[in-house]
Amino acid sequence: MSLHAEIQHCLICQSNLPLPPRPVLQFSQNSNILIIGQAPGQKAHHAHQPFKDASGKRLREWLGLTESEFYDADKVALMPMAFCYPGKGKSGDLPPPPICHQTWHKRLLDHMQKIQLVVLLGQYSQRHYLTQATDFPWLKPSESERCQKLYKQYNNLADRVANQSTSLPESIMALPHPSPRNQLWLKKNPWFEQQVIPILQQRVIKALHHE
Numbered sequence: 001m002s003l004h005a006e007i008q009h010c011l012i013c014q015s016n017l018p019l020p021p022r023p024v025l026q027f028s029q030n031s032n033i034l035i036i037g038q039a040p041g042q043k044a045h046h047a048h049q050p051f052k053d054a055s056g057k058r059l060r061e062w063l064g065l066t067e068s069e070f071y072d073a074d075k076v077a078l079m080p081m082a083f084c085y086p087g088k089g090k091s092g093d094l095p096p097p098p099i100c101h102q103t104w105h106k107r108l109l110d111h112m113q114k115i116q117l118v119v120l121l122g123q124y125s126q127r128h129y130l131t132q133a134t135d136f137p138w139l140k141p142s143e144s145e146r147c148q149k150l151y152k153q154y155n156n157l158a159d160r161v162a163n164q165s166t167s168l169p170e171s172i173m174a175l176p177h178p179s180p181r182n183q184l185w186l187k188k189n190p191w192f193e194q195q196v197i198p199i200l201q202q203r204v205i206k207a208l209h210h211e
Contacts, residue, residue, distance in 0.1 A: 050080070150164060
């Protein structure tokens with residue numbers, strides 16, 4: 001059974017999910033860009049396609065990718081911290097259950113050997129992968145240390161995103177989640193789209209063209 005088929009048959013969180021398990025992710029051995037988000041929302045669950053919502057539209061604009069480019073697994077891998085819709089909380093969706101990334105992420109990262117750029121969306125992926133950047137098999141020890149240092153130095157997401165260009169290796173970028181719920185954050189931090197997005201788009205082009 002292929003890795004993709006194994007994941008699609010996963011029932012590990014079944015008893016804690018509001019809907020039947022339906023893992024939503026995208027990957028290929030040839031993927032060049034890896035995007036690690038939170039967990040699929042209800043729209044993505046029903047469409048069985050990652051970011052099939054307003055968040056996805058904004059994310060594609062940030063990346064400078066068309067919809068066909070974004071959904072080409074040989075270009076972009078979409079590996080959320082949890083693969084199934086976790087349900088609603090008091091303010092938005094519930095956090096992604098850790099058991100999912102603990103079970104599957106290492107195998108997926110070992111499977112994807114051509115990643116040139118990792119994009120960490122929001123607090124959950126940044127908390128895990130900036131503090132445990134050694135999970136990325138392609139990073140040098142010194143690069144992993146830079147990731148850990150950035151997270152320890154800047155607990156606030158805005159500060160972390162603002163200072164990443166001088167702290168993180170070029171192969172990793174930290175972004176806010178593109179959810180409409182972050183519209184106020186984007187309005188309060190106009191520098192993000194003015195300064196960070198152009199850098200992101202340059203790195204996306206570089207990753208896809210192996211420059």
